[in-house]
Amino acid sequence: MTDSFASFDASLFFDESLTFADVEPGDDQRWSTWPAITPSERGPEPWPEWVVTSAGAIDTELGILKTGKEADVFLIERAVPDEPTQRTLLAAKRYRSTEHRSFHRSGIYTEGREVRDSRAGRAISKKTAFGREVAAAEWSFAEFQALSRMWELGAPVPYPVQVNGSEVLMEFLGTDATAAPRLAQVRSDRAMLADYYAQIVEIMRVFAAAGFAHGDLSPYNLLVHEGRVRVIDLPQIVDIIANPQGLDLLHRDCVNVCDWFARHRVECDAEELFAELLASSYA
Numbered sequence: 535m536t537d538s539f540a541s542f543d544a545s546l547f548f549d550e551s552l553t554f555a556d557v558e559p560g561d562d563q564r565w566s567t568w569p570a571i572t573p574s575e576r577g578p579e580p581w582p583e584w585v586v587t588s589a590g591a592i593d594t595e596l597g598i599l600k601t602g603k604e605a606d607v608f609l610i611e612r613a614v615p616d617e618p619t620q621r622t623l624l625a626a627k628r629y630r631s632t633e634h635r636s637f638h639r640s641g642i643y644t645e646g647r648e649v650r651d652s653r654a655g656r657a658i659s660k661k662t663a664f665g666r667e668v669a670a671a672e673w674s675f676a677e678f679q680a681l682s683r684m685w686e687l688g689a690p691v692p693y694p695v696q697v698n699g700s701e702v703l704m705e706f707l708g709t710d711a712t713a714a715p716r717l718a719q720v721r722s723d724r725a726m727l728a729d730y731y732a733q734i735v736e737i738m739r740v741f742a743a744a745g746f747a748h749g750d751l752s753p754y755n756l757l758v759h760e761g762r763v764r765v766i767d768l769p770q771i772v773d774i775i776a777n778p779q780g781l782d783l784l785h786r787d788c789v790n791v792c793d794w795f796a797r798h799r800v801e802c803d804a805e806e807l808f809a810e811l812l813a814s815s816y817a
C-alpha cells in the first residue's frame with residue numbers, strides 16, 4: 535500500500551522538546567546565512583526589529599518573484615522553527631554570472647567605479663569563470679552599497695539585510711506573499727497619481743542632494759506599497775558629477791518619469807525637474 539504520508543515525520547509535530555538542532559533543512563531550504571556574514575556585509579545599524587538574526591533560523595525559498603535580464607528575484611522566508619515572532623519575508627536578488635545573462639548593463643555605469651581588488655579586476659577583464667562570478671558579485675555589492683547609502687539618507691528603498699556573493703537579501707515589499715505592484719501596473723485616479731509623482735520627485739531630490747542619479751528610473755523600478763512609493767533596482771546609481779554620463783543619466787531619469795506621468799495626465803515638465811534636481815545636487 536502506498537502511503538501518501540510516507541515522508542511525513544510525525545515526531546516533528548508531536549515532540550514538544552523540539553529544538554532547532556532536530557530540524558534539517560529540506561530541498562528548498564538552507565540554514566540562515568546571516569551568522570556567517572561579515573559585519574560590513576550586513577545592513578546598516580540599527581537593524582530593524584524584524585531582522586531575524588538567530589543562528590537557529592532557516593531560509594526557505596517560497597517562490598520566484600521575477601526572472602530578469604541580469605538577476606532573478608526570489609521570495610524567501612527566514613524563520614526560527616516554532617517561533618512565530620522570529621519570522622520574516624525577504625526578497626533575494628540573485629545576479630547571474632555574465633555568461634547567463636541576456637543583456638549587459640552598459641559600461642557607462644561603471645566608469646569611475648573601482649573594482650575592489652586587482653586580482654578580481656584582472657579576472658573580470660579576462661572573462662574567466664572566476665571573473666564572471668566576481669563580476670556578478672560586483673553588481674550585488676554595488677546594489678547593496680547603494681541601498682545602504684540611500685537607506686541611511688532616509689530614501690524609501692527596501693532595507694538591505696545582507697549581501698553574500700551574488701545574492702542581496704532585502705526587505706520584501708508586499709502584503710503576505712504578494713509583491714507590491716510596480717507603478718506601471720497601478721490603476722489610480724489622477725489625484726493619487728499626482729501624489730505618487732510628488733513622492734517620486736522627493737525621492738529623486740534625496741538622491742540628487744547626495745550627488746546621485748538612480749540611472750535606471752522607470753515605472754518598473756518604482757513599487758507602490760501601502761500608498762507609498764518605494765524605489766528599487768539600484769546597482770547602477772551614478773555619481774552625477776564624477777561620471778562623465780552623470781548629467782545625461784539624470785536627464786534620462788527625468789524624461790522617463792515625466793513621459794509616463796504625462797501619458798497619465800499628470801502635469802510634469804522633465805526639463806524643469808532636471809533643473810531643480812541639478813540645483814539640489816549643487817546646494
Ligand SMILES: Nc1ncnc2c1ncn2[C@@H]1O[C@H](COP(=O)(O)OP(=O)(O)OP(=O)(O)O)[C@@H](O)[C@H]1O
Pocket residue numbers: 599600601602603604605606607625627692704705706707708713714716754755766767768
Ligand atoms: N524588495 C522587493 N520586494 C518586492 N518585490 C521586489 C523587490 N525587489 C524586486 N522585486 C520584484 O522583482 C522585480 C525585479 O527586480 P529588479 O528591478 O530589482 O531586478 P531586475 O533584474 O533589474 O529586473 P528587470 O530586468 O525587470 O529590470 C521588480 O520589478 C519587483 O516586482
Ligand SMILES: [Mg+2]
Pocket residue numbers: 754755767
Ligand atoms: Mg528592474
